[in-house]
Amino acid sequence: MSLTTSVARFCQAFRNRDYAIYCAGSSLTVIGLWMQRIAVGWVAWELTESPTWLGIIAFAELFPVVILSPLAGTLADRLDRLWIARVAQCLNMVQATALTVLTLSGALTIWWLFSLALFTGIVVSFWQPARMAMIPNLVRREDMASAVAINSVIFNAARFIGPAIAGVVIVGYGAGYAFLANAISYLPFIAALWIIQPNMNGRKPKHGAGILAQMADGYRYALTHPGIGPMLILMLITCIAMRPVFELLPGFAAEIFGRGAEGLSMMATATGIGAVIGGLYLGQRNGLEGLVQLSLVSVVAMIAALLVFSLTSNFWVALIALAVAGGAMVTHGAGSQTLIQAAVDEDMRGRVVALYGMLFRGGPAIGALGMGWVSEWAGLQWPLVAGCAIACLALLWMAGRRMAIRDAMEARRGEVESDG
Numbered sequence: 001m002s003l004t005t006s007v008a009r010f011c012q013a014f015r016n017r018d019y020a021i022y023c024a025g026s027s028l029t030v031i032g033l034w035m036q037r038i039a040v041g042w043v044a045w046e047l048t049e050s051p052t053w054l055g056i057i058a059f060a061e062l063f064p065v066v067i068l069s070p071l072a073g074t075l076a077d078r079l080d081r082l083w084i085a086r087v088a089q090c091l092n093m094v095q096a097t098a099l100t101v102l103t104l105s106g107a108l109t110i111w112w113l114f115s116l117a118l119f120t121g122i123v124v125s126f127w128q129p130a131r132m133a134m135i136p137n138l139v140r141r142e143d144m145a146s147a148v149a150i151n152s153v154i155f156n157a158a159r160f161i162g163p164a165i166a167g168v169v170i171v172g173y174g175a176g177y178a179f180l181a182n183a184i185s186y187l188p189f190i191a192a193l194w195i196i197q198p199n200m201n202g203r204k205p206k207h208g209a210g211i212l213a214q215m216a217d218g219y220r221y222a223l224t225h226p227g228i229g230p231m232l233i234l235m236l237i238t239c240i241a242m243r244p245v246f247e248l249l250p251g252f253a254a255e256i257f258g259r260g261a262e263g264l265s266m267m268a269t270a271t272g273i274g275a276v277i278g279g280l281y282l283g284q285r286n287g288l289e290g291l292v293q294l295s296l297v298s299v300v301a302m303i304a305a306l307l308v309f310s311l312t313s314n315f316w317v318a319l320i321a322l323a324v325a326g327g328a329m330v331t332h333g334a335g336s337q338t339l340i341q342a343a344v345d346e347d348m349r350g351r352v353v354a355l356y357g358m359l360f361r362g363g364p365a366i367g368a369l370g371m372g373w374v375s376e377w378a379g380l381q382w383p384l385v386a387g388c389a390i391a392c393l394a395l396l397w398m399a400g401r402r403m404a405i406r407d408a409m410e411a412r413r414g415e416v417e418s419d420g
Helices: 003-015 017-048 051-062 064-078 081-104 110-137 141-172 175-195 211-224 228-241 249-256 261-283 291-311 315-343 346-378 381-399 402-419
Strands: none
Touching: 003 017, 003 141, 003 261, 017 051, 017 081, 017 110, 017 141, 017 175, 017 249, 017 261, 051 064, 051 110, 051 249, 051 346, 064 081, 064 110, 064 211, 064 346, 081 110, 081 175, 110 141, 110 315, 110 346, 141 175, 141 261, 141 315, 211 228, 211 346, 228 291, 228 315, 228 346, 228 381, 249 261, 261 315, 291 315, 291 381, 291 402, 315 346, 346 381, 381 402
16 A cells, blocks of 8 residues: 555545544644643642552543443433533633642642542543544544544644643643643634534434433443444453553652653653554554454553563663553554444444443543552552453453454444445
């Protein structure tokens, strides 16, 4: 395949006007988001110097999705997804502004940080399923894989651009200005959300059945689906067992490698570079063929990379391991999302992607809380080694079912093609 063909295949989602506007607006926002994440982690470490508090802050931001995603996914199927997105981004800007004011005034405490992280977690719980369910309404079906990969590349490019900027800002000016940059970054995205007009493909908000009944239907559909169910289970285990390392990086930077905010920035940047490479590779692939196997191989790569990271004392080896882990994480996560988006029925999309989002955010929340607590007496490295061992067992269980999962994931594509 030529380079020109690969680039064209990766970028094909941009031929959809609304999706192009959406991406242009979101690009600055995700950079600001990563600046804030690095700043929050560093401020939490400065205030407490405690791995447990790092886990608690990550838990506060990530765990609300576990409780709220059933409701949020159902609302994404019942209400106007664009309206939910607009409200959520306005609330996120309010939160970033509050962090800015508290930090610059010297009034920020660990409990204020906890409260604002919890507020963000609640807002994102409603924003995430609306956003993920809305993306298919911004592109043609044949452009879905490109759209998911582009979203991943934008998010993960910001994963190293944001921390790189945040490291300079925190060292030179303080964390408050990183929070201020995030607050300002929401303005272009909010403007973009008022410009776009998603194509709902004849979908109208449904209010017939009760919310609780629709929640139950969504969970039953996802967990009993022969393809979607196993993919979600593997996602849950990897998110609990391995992904918390990215929330605990401030502790690794300061305690294991003896480096400050600049070291943390370099570690987050390395992760982001690998993640972008993984997203670019995923985006230039042709359709769904081989994507189940690639997703499983990516978990193998993530396990190997994080074992190296957890056992090395060499900072540069750790950076390389984080880059590999970042690429593998994106290939697995975005690949799984692409398969699920292609396989799910439209009427169930909001609830199923909400469940995916719950596992993607809630898993690291639970894992970060547990790893942070265990790290107080066992050190940061050994809980991660144990997590990699657990992920190995899950991968062995999944490998024996890969052919059945592949057939189930591609069945929906065949139905769509025959209907067309």
